[in-house]
Amino acid sequence: MKRHLISLLACGLGLPGSALADSSVIGLTRDGTNRGSGIVAEYHWTGALAEGDRFTAGWATSVLADNNHNGFVGFGVSAEYQISGQNFIEASFMPGYYKEGDVDLGGHMHFRSTLGIGTNITDSAALSFAFSHISNGGLNDRNPGMDMVMLRLTRRY
Template sequence: MRKFLKVAVAAMSVIVASGSSLRAEEPAFLSLGAGVYDLLDNETTAEVRVEYRFSEDHKLWLFTPFVGLMATAEGATYGYGGIGVDIFFGKRWVLTPNFAVGLYGNGDGKDLGHPVEFRSGLELAYRFEDYSRLGLTFHHISNASLDDQNPGTESLMLMYSIPFDKVFSN
């Protein structure tokens, strides 16, 4: 986890130093995902996710806010809000380090020790001509030692992000 955090901090430093050269006029997105929850431990199960990612107009400095909901096949749920930064490699590839905080309920699934959980991760996506994206995302969820029990969990997801204005258009 520490190695991941060092990479994330280094990426954020590059973004801050680069300023607006990494920005793009991106729309709001509805992002849908499916994948594997608790990938690196013994309670592996299916996960689905839905997120709303705000548009360029709602940026907080370099950061794009988002809100979302995750659920597992074992009944765990996680509602969260956070920020991410799009780093473009050419016109098509987008790397998005992101961070969120939210409320977790374990249902019949993995007990993460506390209702307040923090999520950090990366998404690497291919950006299509219509601005939609298809990518892989990896996240770690942990309560950051708010409780004595802090097992954490990892997810690997396939995400599809469609510009929100196209969701209801003909």
């Protein structure tokens, strides 16, 4: 699974922007509660929903896999607000499918919310640190949720 995800991500980051999305994200994740580490890959259609001088919002999709054999695939909205010329705040919300591995979060329908802060390191690349939470939102009786921190690299097209 991880080998396929890494291959897909390598191909995706090498394609021109018009073939995929306005930005691609790759990141490392760490879940302190369950001691899991993983990788996340995302595609963002920046400005598809709203665009201003310092704010953009658009559609986004995400794939997550960790060493506890858990996985998440989601689709939702993402937003970015430029604090200054170089720094920004990012947020996203994605309903999706949770594949249970070693960590039972109660069912398969889950929601991922993410909030991060980052800096543009070039015109086409950014580095960010984000906090993410995955939960079934109370759809099932069992809902322990999963909290992660992420170090993310974004490539803008």
